[in-house]
Structures are given as C-alpha cells and as structure tokens.
Amino acid sequence: DTAVSQTPKYLVTQMGNDKSIKCEQNLGHDTMYWYKQDSKKFLKIMFSYNNKELIINETVPNRFSPKSPDKAHLNLHINSLELGDSAVYFCASSGGGISGIYEQFFGPGTRLTVL
Amino acid sequence: EDKVVQSPLSLVVHEGDTVTLNCSYEVTNFRSLLWYKQEKKAPTFLFMLTSSGIEKKSGRLSSILDKKELFSILNITATQTGDSAVYLCAASGSARQLTFGSGTQLTVLP
Numbered sequence: 001d002t003a004v005s006q007t008p009k010y011l012v013t014q015m016g017n018d019k020s021i022k023c024e025q026n027l028g029h030d031t032m033y034w035y036k037q038d039s040k041k042f043l044k045i046m047f048s049y050n051n052k053e054l055i056i057n058e059t060v061p062n063r064f065s066p067k068s069p070d071k072a073h074l075n076l077h078i079n080s081l082e083l084g085d086s087a088v089y090f091c092a093s094s095g096g097g098i099s100g101i102y103e104q105f106f107g108p109g110t111r112l113t114v115l
Numbered sequence: 116e117d118k119v120v121q122s123p124l125s126l127v128v129h130e131g132d133t134v135t136l137n138c139s140y141e142v143t144n145f146r147s148l149l150w151y152k153q154e155k156k157a158p159t160f161l162f163m164l165t166s167s168g169i170e171k172k173s174g175r176l177s178s179i180l181d182k183k184e185l186f187s188i189l190n191i192t193a194t195q196t197g198d199s200a201v202y203l204c205a206a207s208g209s210a211r212q213l214t215f216g217s218g219t220q221l222t223v224l225p
Contacts, residue, residue, distance in 0.1 A: 004157075033213075040217065041153075041217065042217050042218070043158070043203060043205075043215040043218075044215070045213060045214070048212050057212070103149065103160045103163055104149075104160070104213065105160070106158050107157060108156050108157050109156055
C-alpha cells in the first residue's frame with residue numbers, strides 16, 4: 001500500500017488556469033505538508049497543516065491554498081497559474097504534531113508544467 | 116531566516132570509494148537535523164539527529180551532528196552505483212518547518 005499518494009503525477013496546463021493537486025496519506029499521521037521543488041532541485045516548504053493549525057510560508061503567493069477535507073487528505077489549489085509555478089510539488093506527512101521534528105514521508109510528486 | 120547549506124554541490128566517485136557530505140545550518144531554536152536520499156522521485160528518509168556526538172548508522176551509511184559547530188556529516192563507505200542520488204539535509208527549528216539545503220548530487224561510477 002502506498003503511504004503517501006498524489007494525483008495527478010503529471011499536470012500540463014495553460015497560464016491563467018486554476019488547478020488542484022490531491023494528496024492522501026494512510027499512515028495515520030496528523031500533520032501534512034506541501035513542498036515545491038524547482039528545476040535546481042531545491043525543496044522549499046509551502047505549507048504545514050494539521051487539524052488545528054496552518055503554517056504558511058510567507059513567500060508563497062496567495063494564489064496557492066491548501067484544503068483539507070479530513071485528516072488523511074491535504075489538497076493544493078492553485079489559481080491563475082503562472083509560468084513560474086512550473087515545478088515538482090511534493091506532499092508529505094509526519095506524526096507527532098506540527099512541530100516538524102519527526103521523519104516526514106513524501107509522496108511521489110506531481111510535475112506541473114505551465115505553458 | 117533559517118538557512119541550510121550543503122557541500123559539495125556535486126561529487127563524482129568510483130565504486131568502493133568513501134564519501135563525506137557536509138551540511139551546515141543556521142536555524143532559530145534548532146530541534147533536529149534530517150538526511151534524505153532522493154533518486155528519481157520522492158525523498159526517502161535516512162537519519163534524524165537531535166543530539167551532538169552520537170553517530171547514527173545504517174549499513175554503509177552513517178551520520179553525526181555537531182550542535183556546537185552547527186553542522187552534520189553523512190558518510191558513505193564502499194560506495195555502490197546504487198548510492199547515486201541527491202542527498203538532502205534539512206533542519207527543524209522554531210518555525211516548526213523543515214528547511215532544506217540545495218542537496219549534494221552524488222554520482223558513483225562503476
């Protein structure tokens with residue numbers, strides 16, 4: 001069974017569109033994350049979220065928003081896509097609360113290409 | 116702002132060599148340092164270090180943390196071609212999020 005799964009794996013879309021990436025974890029973890037990895041492989045945190053608290057990296061544009069229907073899911077909505085949004089987006093989860101000091105398990109990534 | 120710096124950025128070695136990857140960090144209220152291996156897809160967890168001077172070991176890989184000098188090293192002995200990957204270092208601090216370094220691209224030639 002896949003621990004952290006993301007859909008879709010690949011997403012190609014036009015500038016200005018709105019898109020969503022879904023993430024699900026079956027590890028029973030209480031905290032989930034979204035990361036952006038650019039072409040230089042630099043992995044940057046976007047959001048940390050559990051059912052009590054959302055921590056937003058202040059550099060993330062407000063066109064990006066996480067939505068959590070329940071504890072096992074954290075989806076990423078992106079409005080008005082721009083060329084610079086092209087990257088690989090990773091979802092991750094961990095146990096032990098939002099402290100982030102615990103091992104994080106990563107999903108397989110979604111490669112987003114904005115044309 | 117929290118910062119993690121890894122060196123070297125890339126490294127090419129031959130099978131059987133031993134490599135040392137470096138990670139220095141500046142994070143407010145440091146809590147832990149983590150190492151990940153990233154091949155073609157998602158990063159996979161290697162080690163988490165919270166205490167200075169205690170070596171963590173898994174097979175040919177080992178890692179140690181120096182909280183006084185604010186760095187960690189990851190050693191890989193008797194390297195194999197399957198060790199080729201990007202090795203990521205990340206630190207956790209009061210921001211309660213992981214700050215990642217830019218990674219070290221390791222290539223092991225047969």
